[in-house]
Amino acid sequence: MKSKKTPQLSTAKQRELGAELRRIRMRAGYLATDMSRMLGWPASTISRLESGLRSYQAGDVAIYLARAKATPRELDALVALDRLPDDGYQVRRHPTAFPDDLPLTTTLDTGSQSITTYDPGDIPRQLQTEPFIRETLIKNGHTDGPALDRAVDKRIANQPISLRQPGPFTFYMHKATLLKRTQRPAVLHEQVLHLLITSSLPRHQIHLVPADFALVNPHPGFALYRHDQHRPLVHHQQPTTSLFLENEHDVAHYTSQLEHIASKAFTVQQTRDWLTGYLAKLERQLTQNLADSK
Template sequence: MHAKDEKFTSSIKRRELGAELRRIRERAGYQAATMASKLNWAHSSISRLEAGITKAKEGRVGFYLGWAKATTAEFDRLVALDRQPDDGYLARLHPAGCPDGLLVVTLLDTESDSFTTYDPRGIPRHLQIEPYIRTVLTKFRYQDGPALDAAVQDRLDRQTSWTRRHGPFTFYISETALPANLAVAHEQLVHLSILSSLPHCHVRLVLAGDSTAEFCTGFTLYRHDEHPPVLHLQAPTASLFLERPGDIAFYESQLEHLANLALSRRETREWFTRTLADIERHLEQDQPLTQGRDEASLEARE
C-alpha cells in the first residue's frame, strides 16, 4: 500500500499516449510544426506531449485528435487513456507468449538507455534464435503457418534495436534454459557466445543448483535518462508495467541477489565454451545430453 500523498509522475502511460498521437499526426501528413500552428500551441508543447514528458491539460488530447483526423475508435480509446489515473502501473493483454507487439514494449525496447532482464524458464526474447522462438511459441499453441512465421519474424526484427545502443544490457540466464534439442541448443549457445563478446552485452549464467526458487516470474527493468525506470512483468497472456519507486526498489534488490548468485561474464563465456564442446561431442556420438550436463562439466564448474 502506498501513501495517498506520495508524489508520483507516471511515465509509461504518457509515452504510450504520446506515441499514438505522433502516429496519428504523421498518418494525417502533418509535420509537428504544422500541428502546432493548427492548434495554436508552442512547437515544444507538441514535442513534449508526443515524447510523454508532459501531461496535456484537460481536453487538449481530444482537441489534438480532432485536428489530426483520428477515427472515432481512436478518439474514444486515447481520450480514455489520457483520463486514466497516473497510479504507477499499466496492464496490457497480448497474444500468448508474445508481448513483442505491444506499443509499450516497443517503446521500452527501442528507447531505453539500458535494461536488465531475467527469465527463470528460458532464454530472454531479446537473445532468442529463430528455431528457439519457434519452439517457445509452439508451446503456446501456435501452429505451423503464416501466423507462426509472422510472430517469429517480428521477434527477430525487433532484436537489433538494443544492439545499436551503448547500454549496458544485462541478461541473467538460467542453466536450464537451453532446449532439449541438441542442434537448437548448439545454435543458441553459439549465438549467446557471440553476443556476450560485445562490450555492452552482459550475459551471466545462473546455475541450476543455486537457490533461485523465489524468482518464479521473469522480469525486465528498463532505464531511460529522461524517464523514470519501468519494470516489465510478463505473464503468458498479459504484461504488467510498474513505475512506483517502492516497486522498482524491490526488483532492484532482486537483481542484486541475482548478481551475487550468477557466474561472472568471463565464467559464463567459459561455461558456454565447455557446454558447446559437450554438445558437439554428444552430437557426434548421437547421444542425448542430460539437463544437468555430464559429470565432467559439473566438475569443471566447481
Template sequence: MRQETSTARSRELGHELRRVRKRAGYSGTEMARMLGWGLPKVSRLESGQREVLPTEITDYLARARATPEELAELVALASGAHNHRLQFHAAGQPDALRTLTLLEARCKSITTYSPDLVPAHLQTDAYIQAVFRRYGHTAGPEFDAAVAARVKRQTAIFTRHSRPALTLYVHEDALCATLDDPAIMYEQLLHLQLSSELPHCRIRVVPASNDTFDSRHDFTIFRHEVDQPVLHVDALTASLFLEDDTEIAFYQEFLNHVDAAALDRHESREWLASRTRELEPRTHVHARRWPQDSRLVHQPR
C-alpha cells in the same frame, strides 16, 4: 515552470500523437496554430512531459485526421481508462506490445532475469519457434508473424544508433533444456557465446545449485537517461509494467542477490562453451560453423 513527471504511459501517448500528426503532414508549429496552443505545449505533449485533458487529445486527433479506432484508443490512454499497467497478449508473445517496443527503443540499459528460457533478446529463430510450439501455438500465418515480431524486436535493439547496455541473467536450468531438438539448443548456445563477446552485452549464468531466491516469471528493468525506470514482468499471457519506486526497489534487491550468485562474465563464457561441447555429440552435426546472425553482424568488438 514546474517540470511534470514523464511516465511510460505519457511518453507512449506522445509518441502516437506525433506519429498521427506527421502522417497528416503537419509540423508542430502548424498543429499548435490550428489548436490555438503555444508550440511548447505541443512539444511537451509529444515528448510525454505534459499531461492533458482527454478533450484536448480529442481536439488534437481530430485536427490530425486520426481514424476512429486511433481516437478511441488514445483518448482511453490519456484518460487512464486504458489499463497501461496490465496488458494481455497471446501466450509467450508480448513482442507486438507498443509499450514494450518503445521502452526498448529509448532506454539506456536493459537488465533481464530469465529463470526458464533464454532471454527473448538473444533467441535464435529456431529456438523462438520451439518455444512458441511449447506454448501451444501451431504453424500458420499468425505463427510466422509472431516469430517475425520477436526478430524485429531483436534487430531494433542491436541496430540502434545508441545501443542499450544489455545485462542478461540466465538460469542454468534454462540452458540445460533441449526443447524439441538438441541441435536447436546447440546453435542457441553458440549464438550466446558469440553475443557475449559484444562490448555492450553481458551474459551471466545463474547456477542451479543456488536456491536462496526464486522467481516464477521473467522480468526486465529498463533504465533511461532522465526518466524513471520501468519494470516489465512477463507473466506468460499478460505483461505488467511497473514504475513505482517501491516496486522497482524490490526487484532491484532481487537482482542484487542474483548478481551475487551468478557466474561472472568470463566464467559464464566458459560455462557456455563447456555446455556446448557436452551437447554437440547429440546433435549429429559435427564441425558446425557459428551462426552468422544478421542481428549481430557489424557490431563493434
C-alpha cells in the same frame, strides 16, 4: 540565487500515449509542424507531448487524434488509456508469451538507455534467435503462418543487437534453461552460439545462474528499464498479461532482487567458458546424429 528546477520525469503511460500519437501522426503524413499549425499549439508542445515529457489537459489527446486522422477504434482505445489513473501501476493484456506487440513494451525496448533482465524459465526474449522464437511461440499456442512470421520479425527487430543501442544490457538466465533441451538440437546449437557471440559485444553482459538457485519469493521473469528522462520501470511478465511498475518501493524491491541474483550468478567469463564447453558438446551430438542417420 535561484535553485535549479528538477526536471520532470515522464511516466510509462505518458510515453505510451506519446508514442501512439507520433505513430498516428506520421501515418497520416503530417510533420510535427503541421500539427502545431492545425492545433495552434507551439511546436515544442507537440515534441514534448509525443516524447511523453509533457502533461496534457483533459481532451487534448482526443483533439490531437481527431486532427491526425486516427481511426474510431484508435480514438476510443487511446482516450480510454488517457483516462486511466497514472499511479505507477499499468496492466496490459497480450497473446500468450508475446508482450512484444504492446506499444508500451516497444517503447521501452527501443527507447531505454539500459535494460537488466532476469528470466528463470526461458532465454530472455531480447536474446532469442529466429528458430528459437518460432518454436517457443508455437509451443505456446501460436499457429504457423503469416501472423507467426510477423511476431518473430517483431521480436527480432526490437532486440538491442538489431537496434544497435549503446546499452548497457545485462541478462541473467538459469543454466537449467539450456540443459532442458526442449528445442531441437540444431535450434539449441544456434541459440547457444548466438549467446556466446552476443556476450562478446561491448556493454552486453550475459550471466548464467546456477541450476539450484531460487529466489525466496519465486516469480516469473522481469526486466528493469532505465533512462535519464524517464522514471525507472519494472516489466513483470505473466503468460497473458504484463504488469508495469514505477513506484519507488516496487523498483527498489526488484533492484534488490537483481543484486541478490548477481551475487549468485556466474561471472561473464565463467558464463562464456560454460557456453563454449556446452556448444562443443552440442556440436559433437549433431555430428553423431548425422552419422547415425546415414
